[in-house]
């Protein structure tokens with residue numbers, strides 16, 4: 001059985017592809033068989049993969065920017081040995097067929113990670129996700145939603161209070177949205193890695209960027225991929 005995680009935010013440029021591809025790198029390094037689904041017609045994840053003819057990535061990337069991901073992806077996964085599928089969603093609220101690509105990706109998913117830059121204006125822009133999340137959660141109440149703080153600046157006031165700010169902004173939206181403990185800072189290797197065809201885990205293995213991705217990976221494994229015994233769940 002495989003787990004599907006959408007990396008989504010209809011707000012553009014918040015770090016969906018960066019988070020998705022580097023998390024895929026982290027999960028592959030941890031031994032998981034990973035498929036990245038490039039659901040963005042801009043094709044950023046595919047472009048990243050195609051920087052060199054022979055892929056330098058330890059996971060596969062497939063392009064699928066349609067409103068039927070929730071129908072197509074389960075078929076692909078059931079005929080494969082992938083353990084995790086990560087969907088890199090597009091920005092925007094476009095309508096295609098019966099719904100949006102993002103809606104279809106969420107319908108296909110067990111979890112959704114929403115990267116957001118850690119400022120009040122970005123939190124407000126990220127609330128663009130609430131209608132589609134509400135819609136999908138009505139159909140699929142088991143969908144678990146997490147915010148990932150991305151591109152933080154370490155030492156300013158906004159950075160220091162970002163998590164509390166995010167919790168406050170998303171606590172009364174009618175959907176249970178949690179904020180991951182792992183946080184990603186604004187770091188040069190994140191911007192440099194895509195052009196090399198690698199993720200930061202291979203491109204800059206001893207960097208803080210890679211360290212942060214491995215911490216994010218551990219949290220995602222613990223929260224999304226490792227089935228916890230019922231007894232333990234009851235205690236938490």
Ligand SMILES: Nc1ncnc2c1ncn2[C@@H]1O[C@H](COP(=O)(O)OP(=O)(O)OP(=O)(O)O)[C@@H](O)[C@H]1O
Pocket residue numbers: 011012013014015016017018019040042044089090091150151152184185186187188190191192
């Ligand atoms: N933590 C970070 N540190 C440094 N640069 C970052 C970080 N996160 C993202 N970036 C840079 O910001 C830009 C936008 O990031 P990215 O492409 O991941 O966003 P996106 O949400 O996928 O965008 P789109 O909505 O267009 O798909 C890229 O140039 C990327 O390299």
Ligand SMILES: [Mg+2]
Pocket residue numbers: 016017018040044088089
């Ligand atoms: Mg993108």
